[in-house]
Structure formats: structure tokens, C-alpha cells
Amino acid sequence: MRSKPLIRWAGSKRKLLPMLTANAPSSYKRYVEPFCGSASLFFELPDSPALLSDINVDLVNALNTIKNDPTIRSQLVKIPATKEEYYRIRAIEPESISKVDRAIRFLYLNRYCFNGVYRTNQKGQFNVPMGTRTGEFPSEAVFDEARKRLANAEISVADYKTTLTKIGDGDFVYIDPPYSKSGRFTGEYGLGSFDSSELPEFFDNLAELDRRGAKFLFSYRACEETRELLSEDYQVEVIPVKRHVSGFKESWNDSKEILVKNYGQ
Numbered sequence: 665m666r667s668k669p670l671i672r673w674a675g676s677k678r679k680l681l682p683m684l685t686a687n688a689p690s691s692y693k694r695y696v697e698p699f700c701g702s703a704s705l706f707f708e709l710p711d712s713p714a715l716l717s718d719i720n721v722d723l724v725n726a727l728n729t730i731k732n733d734p735t736i737r738s739q740l741v742k743i744p745a746t747k748e749e750y751y752r753i754r755a756i757e758p759e760s761i762s763k764v765d766r767a768i769r770f771l772y773l774n775r776y777c778f779n780g781v782y783r784t785n786q787k788g789q790f791n792v793p794m795g796t797r798t799g800e801f802p803s804e805a806v807f808d809e810a811r812k813r814l815a816n817a818e819i820s821v822a823d824y825k826t827t828l829t830k831i832g833d834g835d836f837v838y839i840d841p842p843y844s845k846s847g848r849f850t851g852e853y854g855l856g857s858f859d860s861s862e863l864p865e866f867f868d869n870l871a872e873l874d875r876r877g878a879k880f881l882f883s884y885r886a887c888e889e890t891r892e893l894l895s896e897d898y899q900v901e902v903i904p905v906k907r908h909v910s911g912f913k914e915s916w917n918d919s920k921e922i923l924v925k926n927y928g929q
């Protein structure tokens with residue numbers, strides 16, 4: 665799966681996959697990802713039951729359609745990758761079409777938009793322009809493999825707080841919240857997105873997961889707020905990463921990622 669992502673997603677952890685897979689526990693009953701995005705780690709790990717959730721309705725609908733509809737790729741590749749078609753499809757009101765058409769609209773725009781960014785205006789309408797050099801859809805084999813993997817996954821729209829209440833003993837939870845400070849109102853993931861002001865309360869949630877017997881792996885930008893985790897009884901690793909800041913080639917930034925887990929192996 666690593667050769668080509670099914671869904672292009674800002675904040676996808678594809679570059680960190682070797683570190684993340686090396687840090688995943690060797691055994692667990694269920695994989696849970698409350699900020700699943702493109703779920704890149706899920707697709708990399710061995711098959712297991714899973715609970716994937718995200719606040720983004722279109723993303724979750726697309727994952728569910730990939731899981732349930734084996735014809736999705738053939739429907740997608742029929743649509744010409746032209747500017748006219750891109751802007752025509754972008755202008756369609758997603759609520760006015762069927763779930764499958766909504767998934768097709770999302771996956772098409774996701775494939776051909778600028779840098780795979782998901783951004784909406786104040787009214788919640790996707791407003792990213794068409795990109796260049798976006799590449800084609802991944803092969804049928806990638807869609808088939810994803811469908812098989814998702815067969816055992818429950819995929820839902822949920823705020824992370826709701827998903828965290830469903831986690832218990834035997835679960836492995838990979839927690840990858842957005843970094844954005846401006847989250848709640850204008851962040852890159854849209855309305856209602858996680859905001860760094862939620863971090864202190866969020867760290868209490870990690871302690872609660874630990875008490876319930878779940879294994880968690882948490883990744884975030886190493887920053888002032890994550891410092892307090894260093895004092896907890898967790899395993900912490902800080903790794904350098906090159907981060908794409910605002911969608912332009914020149915804006916690569918050297919920063920550090922913190923990985924925190926509450927288990928040995």
C-alpha cells in the first residue's frame with residue numbers, strides 16, 4: 665500500500681510509517697484510530713478488527729464506500745481529469761447527491777486538487793483549486809486490498825471524545841490529532857477540528873486509556889504543551905521531521921515529532 669496513497673491527506677503519517685510500525689505493539693485485539701484521516705498506519709499493520717473515526721463526513725463516507733463498493737475505482741477513472749470537470753464537480757452540493765456519488769465527488773477532488781489539501785470556506789464548501797502533477801488513481805489492486813482490510817473495520821463520523829469512550833482492554837489506539845492552532849473555526853480540517861487548547865484535557869484522556877488497559881501510541885508536534893508528557897510514566901521518543909508548512913514547496917520546515925506510548929512491546 666505504501667507506493668501510492670488511496671487518499672491524499674494533509675497530516676498523513678506516510679513518511680513516519682517506518683517509525684510508527686516499529687513502535688506498534690506486537691499484539692492487540694482491535695485497532696482504533698479516533699483521528700483516522702487516510703488511516704495510513706492501519707493499512708500498514710497486520711489485519712485486525714478496527715474502529716476508525718474522524719470528524720470529516722466526506723472522508724468517512726469515502727472510506728465506507730471503498731469498503732462496500734467494488735466498482736468505485738472504475739467509476740472514478742471514467743471521469744476526465746480536466747479543469748472543466750473538476751470545477752463542475754466541485755460546485756455540486758454534496759448533500760444533494762447519493763452517498764456513492766458523494767464519495768466519488770470527494771475522491772475525485774481529493775485526487776486532482778492542489779497538494780491533496782482539504783479546505784473549506786466559512787459555509788463548509790470545499791474550495792481547493794485543481795492541482796498539477798497530482799498523479800492518477802492508485803491501481804485496482806490497491807482499492808481491492810483496501811476493501812479487504814476495511815471489511816473488518818467499523819468506520820464512523822465521530823468527535824474523538826466519543827470514540828475515546830469506546831476504548832478498553834485489548835485495544836491498540838493510534839492517536840494523531842491535527843497540529844493546527846487555529847483549528848476550531850478555520851483550521852485545515854474544517855469546522856469543529858481539534859484545537860491545541862484541548863491538549864491539557866486530552867492528556868487526562870491518555871491517562872484514562874492507560875487505566876482502562878488500552879495500549880496507546882500518540883504522535884504530535886514536539887512543542888511546549890507536550891512537555892508535560894515527559895514527566896509521565898510513558899515511553900517517549902522525539903524524532904526530527906521535515907514538515908510541509910503551507911502547501912508550497914519552499915515552505916519546508918525542520919521540526920520535531922513526539923511519539924508517546926504506554927507499553928513496551
Ligand SMILES: C[S@@+](CC[C@H](N)C(=O)[O-])C[C@H]1O[C@@H](n2cnc3c(N)ncnc32)[C@H](O)[C@@H]1O
Binds near residue numbers: 719720824841842857
Ligand atoms: C493529522 S490528521 C490524521 C492523519 C492520519 N493519521 C493519516 O495517516 O492520514 C488529523 C485528523 O483529525 C481529524 N479531526 C480533527 N478534529 C477532530 C475531532 N475533534 N474529532 C475527530 N477527528 C478530528 C481531521 O479531520 C484529520 O483527518
